[in-house]
Amino acid sequence: MSNPLKRRGFLKCAGAALVAGVALPGCSSGPEGGVKFRARPHPKADEWKHRLGLAQGDDPGRNVRAAVEKLCGPEGVRTFVKQGDRVVIKPNIGWAQIPEMGATVDPAVVSTLVQLCREAGAGTVKVFDNSVGTNSKCYEFSGIENAAKAAGAEVFLCAPHRFQALAFDDPRCRRLKEWPIYEDALTADVFINVAAAKVHNLTYVTLCMKNLMGVQGGDRGKMHQEIHQNLADLNVMIRPTLNILDATRVMIAGGPSGGRRDQVVPGRTIVCGTSAVTVDCWGADPKNLPWPKGHHDPAAVGHIALGAAAGLGIADPAKIEVSA
Amino acid sequence: MSRRKHPRHPLHILRIAVQLVFFAFFLALLVMTALGTPIAARPWLAQLFLITDPLVLVGMALAGAFTTALVASLIVVGLSLLAPRAYCGWICPLGTTMDIVDKLLFRKRDRSANLAPRLRQVKYGLLVALLVLAVFRIGAFGWFDPVCIATRSYGVALYPIADHAAKAGLVAAEESGLHAAGQAYDWAARARLFIRDTDFKKGDTDVAYLWSLVFTALLVGIVLAQAYQKRFWCRNLCPLGAMLGLLGSVSPLRPRVSKKCTGCGACRKLCKTGAFQPMPCEKIRDASLFSISVSKSVMENREASLISSHASAADKKYTSTVQECVCCYACERDFCPAGAIHIGAGSPAPVRPEPQVCPGRRAFLGAAATSVVLGPALLLDQRTRQKAETNPMLRPPGALKPDAQFQAACIRCGECMRACPTNALHPSGVENGIGGLWTPTFVFNIGYCDYFCNVRKEDVESGRLDRPANLCGIVCPTGAIRKLTHAEKIACKIGTAVFDKSRCLPWARGEECLTCEEQCPLGEKAISHDMEDVANLEWLEMPQPKRNRYEQLDARAASGEELTADEKAEMAAMPPKTRRLGLPYVLRDRCIGCGTCENVCPVDGASGIRVERLQTRDVK
Numbered sequence: 001m002s003n004p005l006k007r008r009g010f011l012k013c014a015g016a017a018l019v020a021g022v023a024l025p026g027c028s029s030g031p032e033g034g035v036k037f038r039a040r041p042h043p044k045a046d047e048w049k050h051r052l053g054l055a056q057g058d059d060p061g062r063n064v065r066a067a068v069e070k071l072c073g074p075e076g077v078r079t080f081v082k083q084g085d086r087v088v089i090k091p092n093i094g095w096a097q098i099p100e101m102g103a104t105v106d107p108a109v110v111s112t113l114v115q116l117c118r119e120a121g122a123g124t125v126k127v128f129d130n131s132v133g134t135n136s137k138c139y140e141f142s143g144i145e146n147a148a149k150a151a152g153a154e155v156f157l158c159a160p161h162r163f164q165a166l167a168f169d170d171p172r173c174r175r176l177k178e179w180p181i182y183e184d185a186l187t188a189d190v191f192i193n194v195a196a197a198k199v200h201n202l203t204y205v206t207l208c209m210k211n212l213m214g215v216q217g218g219d220r221g222k223m224h225q226e227i228h229q230n231l232a233d234l235n236v237m238i239r240p241t242l243n244i245l246d247a248t249r250v251m252i253a254g255g256p257s258g259g260r261r262d263q264v265v266p267g268r269t270i271v272c273g274t275s276a277v278t279v280d281c282w283g284a285d286p287k288n289l290p291w292p293k294g295h296h297d298p299a300a301v302g303h304i305a306l307g308a309a310a311g312l313g314i315a316d317p318a319k320i321e322v323s324a
Numbered sequence: 325m326s327r328r329k330h331p332r333h334p335l336h337i338l339r340i341a342v343q344l345v346f347f348a349f350f351l352a353l354l355v356m357t358a359l360g361t362p363i364a365a366r367p368w369l370a371q372l373f374l375i376t377d378p379l380v381l382v383g384m385a386l387a388g389a390f391t392t393a394l395v396a397s398l399i400v401v402g403l404s405l406l407a408p409r410a411y412c413g414w415i416c417p418l419g420t421t422m423d424i425v426d427k428l429l430f431r432k433r434d435r436s437a438n439l440a441p442r443l444r445q446v447k448y449g450l451l452v453a454l455l456v457l458a459v460f461r462i463g464a465f466g467w468f469d470p471v472c473i474a475t476r477s478y479g480v481a482l483y484p485i486a487d488h489a490a491k492a493g494l495v496a497a498e499e500s501g502l503h504a505a506g507q508a509y510d511w512a513a514r515a516r517l518f519i520r521d522t523d524f525k526k527g528d529t530d531v532a533y534l535w536s537l538v539f540t541a542l543l544v545g546i547v548l549a550q551a552y553q554k555r556f557w558c559r560n561l562c563p564l565g566a567m568l569g570l571l572g573s574v575s576p577l578r579p580r581v582s583k584k585c586t587g588c589g590a591c592r593k594l595c596k597t598g599a600f601q602p603m604p605c606e607k608i609r610d611a612s613l614f615s616i617s618v619s620k621s622v623m624e625n626r627e628a629s630l631i632s633s634h635a636s637a638a639d640k641k642y643t644s645t646v647q648e649c650v651c652c653y654a655c656e657r658d659f660c661p662a663g664a665i666h667i668g669a670g671s672p673a674p675v676r677p678e679p680q681v682c683p684g685r686r687a688f689l690g691a692a693a694t695s696v697v698l699g700p701a702l703l704l705d706q707r708t709r710q711k712a713e714t715n716p717m718l719r720p721p722g723a724l725k726p727d728a729q730f731q732a733a734c735i736r737c738g739e740c741m742r743a744c745p746t747n748a749l750h751p752s753g754v755e756n757g758i759g760g761l762w763t764p765t766f767v768f769n770i771g772y773c774d775y776f777c778n779v780r781k782e783d784v785e786s787g788r789l790d791r792p793a794n795l796c797g798i799v800c801p802t803g804a805i806r807k808l809t810h811a812e813k814i815a816c817k818i819g820t821a822v823f824d825k826s827r828c829l830p831w832a833r834g835e836e837c838l839t840c841e842e843q844c845p846l847g848e849k850a851i852s853h854d855m856e857d858v859a860n861l862e863w864l865e866m867p868q869p870k871r872n873r874y875e876q877l878d879a880r881a882a883s884g885e886e887l888t889a890d891e892k893a894e895m896a897a898m899p900p901k902t903r904r905l906g907l908p909y910v911l912r913d914r915c916i917g918c919g920t921c922e923n924v925c926p927v928d929g930a931s932g933i934r935v936e937r938l939q940t941r942d943v944k
Contacts, residue, residue, distance in 0.1 A: 096776050098784050132843060134745065134774065135521035136514070141781045157513045157521060160528050161495045180527070201853070202838040202906065217527045221839040221926030225829060260847035 035164045037181070039088070039191035042080050042241050042274040044072075050314045052273040052282055054324040060248040061112035063270040067244070068116065070323040071272050077113075080241050081120035081190050088188035089113055089153070090240075092196040092211050093129035093144050095257050096137040102249035102264035103257060104138070105196050107147035109246045109270065113192060114151035125153040126184055129214040132257075158182060163217035166237060172310040173233040175226055180217035181238070193240035193276060197267060197283055198251035198258070203227055204296050206256045207283045208243040208276035209235050209303050228302025235276055235307050243276040245283045252292045265290050271322075277313025278320060280304050285317050335667075336653035339413060343420045350417040354479045357743050359516050360795055364778045367798045368393070373417065373471050374737055374801035376400050378571075379451075379564040380472075383465040384802055386458040389724075389733035391803040401571060408572020409597075412558055412565050413650030417478070418470040418546065422555055423596075425547040430554075436593030438553050440560075441601070444648070445684055447559075447566040449691035454563055456692050460699025461728060462759040466735035468563050476762070477543035479742040480751065481536035487519050491529065520747055523771075524843075525924050533741055535751040535762060554596040559648065569647030576669040579644040579655060584664035587641050594659040599648035603641045706731065706757030715936045717756045718766040718917070720749055721773060721816040722797040722806040727756060733804035736762040740796035740805055746771030748919065749796060764796070764805075766818065768919030768935055773818060775845035775918060779810050814846075818917035819935040821850065821910045828925075828932030830907050834858045838906050840921035840933050850914035851921060851933075853906035862899035874898050908933075 042048070053071025055063040065076070072079040081087060091110045097103035110127060117125045127148040131138035135157045139145035145155045163180035185191060195211035202224060203210055209231050213220055215238060223230045247267035254263040267289055273279040282288055284298035298304055299315045308315030350373055356363045357370045371393065374380060381397040384390050400411050412419050454465040466472045490512070497505035512518055519531040549556035558565045572578075579599060581591075591600035644665075655665045706728060710716050717727070720740055724730040741749040741764055748771025751762040766773065776784070778793045792798045792807035808816060821840075825831035830838070830853075841851040863871070877895050881887055887895070910933070917935045925931035 098781060100785075130522065132524055133845075136516065137521075137774075137776060141776070141784070143781070156510050159495075159509060159513065160522055161499070163527070201841045201849075202836065217522075219525050219527065219926060221525060221837075221924050224837045224839045224842075224926060225835045227836055254847055254849060256842060257845060257849075258847070259845065263847070 035166050037186055037238050039188045039241050041239055045274040048274045049278060050319055050321050052271050052279060052320060052322045054271045054322050056269045058268060060106040061108040064109045064112050067270045067272045077116040078120045081117050081122050083121035084123040085189040087117045087122040087125045087190045088184050089127045089192045089194060090129060090214055091144055091194040093138045093142045094132045096133040096141040097258055098141055099143050100261060101258045102251040104142035105194050105246045106248045107143040109194060110144050111147040111151035114148050114153040118152050127153045127155045130158045130182060168233055168237050170236045172236045175229045176233040182215050185215040190241045192242045194244045194246055197245055197247040197289055199255035203303060204301050205284045207245055207280040209280050209307060212238050228306055231303035232306035232310055235312055236310055242272060243279045244272040245279050246270055247289050250289050275313030277304055277307035281315050281317060282320055330657040333653045333657045339653055342414050346415045347417055347420040354483055357799055358519050360745050364798045370739060370799040371801035377469060377471045379465055379469050379567055380735055383458040386455055387461045387463060387732040404568040404571040406575055407577040407651050408575045408646045408649050409565060409568045410651040411568055413652040416470055417474040419558060422547050422550055426550050426554055430550055435553055443560040445687050447561050447563060449687045451563040451566040452688055452691040453695045456695035457699050460703060461732035462699055462702050463732055463734055470562050470564050472735055472737045476738040477539045480533045480738040481539035484531045487531055491518060531747045533750050559597050572646055578646040579649050579665055579667045581643050582664045584662045585641050586662045588661060590659045591642055591655055591665060595655055596652060597648045597650050599644050600642050603643050702759035706759055709757050713755050717752055718819050718935060718937055720764055720796040720805050721794050721813050721818055722808045724804055730804055731760045731763055733802050734763045735802055739799045740764045743795040743799040746774055748772050766919060768922040772919040772923040814916055819937040820912055820915050820917055821921050821933050822936050823933050827927050827930060830905050834861045834905060836905060838908055839924050839926055841908055843920050843924045845920055846914060848914060850911045851908050852911060853908040855904055856907050857902040858905050860899055860901055860903040863901045
């Protein structure tokens with residue numbers, strides 16, 4: 001029965017497998033210059049820390065277009081999206097809830113943004129979120145997947161192997177040392193952060209700063225210890241080109257997951273800015289959005305204050321300039 | 325192939341084709357079960373191989389847990405009445421697995437000496453024992469039923485392995501720079517061919533089940549036992565095979581050996597289930613070798629007496645045992661050089677008499693008696709363990725209650741575990757009785773009961789939530805897990821979440837968290853919190869001299885003394901003695917026990933909040 005050819009064949013296969021096993025991981029090459037967040041800041045990011053663009057009305061799609069034009073001028077998205085850019089839009093698609101529940105960004109906001117970026121000449125527009133709930137179900141329920149695809153975006157589920165450990169090496173990062181961040185968020189030329197306006201059981205509100213948790217992998221439950229500082233650290237490292245707060249609806253109870261229509265009130269508002277901290281400062285203000293009574297003064301929301309202290313934006317409502 | 329002298333019998337070729345089609349269908353259905361919602365529209369597809377299993381039908385009927393879907397197995401009963409064990413030879417996924425492995429590994433192996441005819445009796449004993457246990461409402465036949473074995477082994481053990489392997493291969497190819505592999509990965513993820521999406525806490529897409537190594541080992545053992553005999557399991561152990569064989573006793577279709585038999589014995593050596601033996605006349609003389617009793621009526625056949633009078637050791641003639649024949653059609657042209665074998669309802673050639681295999685009376689009684697003792701013992705064990713267990717098993721929503729009723733109706737096929745979209749359902753150990761082995765139970769550290777398990781977007785939008793919403797109940801072939809609408813499902817309490825205040829971060833360590841509350845999927849959350857001032861861990865962790873200094877400054881400030889600017893700064897640089905923190909609690913009557921909180925708790929190991937099946941009236 002012993003057949004030398006067979007044995008040789010076996011050894012050949014085993015050898016080939018061994019070589020492949022050693023060689024394949026070896027020839028994988030990471031992006032040059034290590035892992036870092038590469039999206040360009042908005043060209044006026046430094047000058048416009050205090051500026052916001054705002055639009056109100058019943059059509060969320062028109063609101064987002066108007067808000068961007070209020071901030072950036074009639075050129076709108078073209079001021080920061082260049083021909084051939086790889087654009088990533090990170091809306092809140094965190095929960096398996098339909099748009100009416102206000103737990104996720106309105107699909108019309110996302111599809112309009114995709115259109116705007118494509119009109120501005122973007123090479124690719126990708127839309128994703130590392131959802132809290134089951135990824136595919138959140139994509140389906142929120143209506144964002146279909147809307148974004150129809151507008152011409154690539155929509156993909158997060159794959160665990162595409163997270164890359166980002167070193168939080170900025171001296172302003174006080175707690176986080178390293179965290180896995182999704183590859184496409186790191187490598188985009190333009191990164192647009194689109195948050196829904198919701199109350200949150202731990203951070204009072206969840207707006208643009210907290211929305212960035214959707215690019216994180218790992219055990220995000222472990223973000224919840226000293227969450228305000230962690231969020232400030234995250235925002236030091238991940239600086240979106242544009243931050244948009246979708247307050248088409250405002251979730252005033254049961255946040256952030258929601259699930260009851262009676263916990264959602266119409267907000268009819270979209271506001272955008274180059275600084276997530278400034279957008280959040282405006283958004284968290286009970287004078288601007290219909291937050292429940294007794295809600296916090298924005299400067300008292302820990303992560304907004306810490307973000308401003310790290311120089312990321314403005315935490316003083318009086319210093320914010322809104323173009324409406 | 326080179327040895328083949330005659331072309332295969334057309335039905336032989338057809339049989340192989342049918343086997344492969346059914347096997348591919350079986351595997352396709354397992355994959356479809358993973359797709360979740362699509363299979364929910366046609367749940368009978370997920371159940372198909374199990375509801376057509378007569379052993380399940382009879383077992384469930386005896387256990388008093390009969391459901392009408394099982395009537396489908398009458399098709400297989402009918403088939404077996406016409407063609408003995410054709411199911412085993414043509415359809416059974418476990419049988420096909422064995423045939424494939426036999427072709428791959430043992431094609432040239434000479435097993436003709438391994439006849440071991442007495443071993444065959446075991447399957448009849450096992451059948452009797454399992455059916456008697458079913459009367460005691462122990463669903464043990466699920467452990468041995470070949471369709472359950474195949475469903476469990478493929479669905480709960482091999483499919484996850486294939487899932488891992490496919491993902492690992494694509495990831496390796498993608499990381500070595502093959503762009504198409506990344507696209508293939510994305511496509512498969514969107515098509516839901518991978519079993520699950522990224523997990524919130526672990527950040528992986530791993531799917532694995534407790535006991536799956538054991539299921540793999542059982543399958544491997546079953547196929548490798550063929551090194552001793554072809555279809556070892558089917559010949560000797562399979563209780564379903566025993567049942568179908570007995571049904572087939574009356575079948576007109578059977579292998580018939582004509583007078584042309586030269587007694588060469590090729591059939592005896594080559595038949596995959598060993599359905600051929602020398603004529604009874606020889607065996608009567610050698611009864612210890614072949615424990616086959618010859619029925620009187622057959623021996624009364626004139627021809628039989630004629631043959632026995634002419635038979636001699638030199639020209640031994642052969643005949644078949646209908647209960648063993650799986651109608652594979654290999655014998656007619658492949659084995660018999662004389663062309664003396666014919667599988668058919670009638671034969672133009674004279675047909676030799678056939679011996680009847682009866683499960684020996686002693687074996688029958690012995691098996692029944694064993695179960696009569698074992699049944700009550702297992703029931704007592706079930707009750708004792710449920711008393712002893714501090715947290716009895718958490719059953720899928722819709723599982724029959726009381727638990728004894730569920731255990732009687734569950735055939736341990738693993739369909740519910742396979743269908744569960746979050747990998748939350750697992751085969752249990754013996755926590756609820758040794759007889760409850762491999763019944764489904766929740767492991768919330770791994771998954772959770774999805775609030776919108778089988779709910780579509782349009783259902784929520786229209787408010788029409790009257791479709792079955794629990795995939796485990798939808799695919800359950802026996803109704804051990806009932807189908808529940810969304811409203812019924814969220815009213816069905818699996819258990820109640822309980823904080824372990826010695827592990828929960830805010831309670832035990834004064835650290836911020838509330839991840840459980842954040843993720844509680846209920847519109848009105850079942851977890852809430854009070855803001856309280858608690859000892860600050862950072863302060864407690866300061867060295868004693870610093871703490872003393874802080875106390876000193878604090879006391880002076882409290883007594884109204886004005887501190888210097890330096891002292892004020894010094895105090896401000898030190899962490900405060902207490903901090904305001906949300907301390908969570910469970911609203912017991914709202915909690916449905918879905919386990920999301922336990923699943924996402926950032927405490928590693930045993931979570932700071934765990935779902936328990938409290939033995940109080942709040943569990944309906």
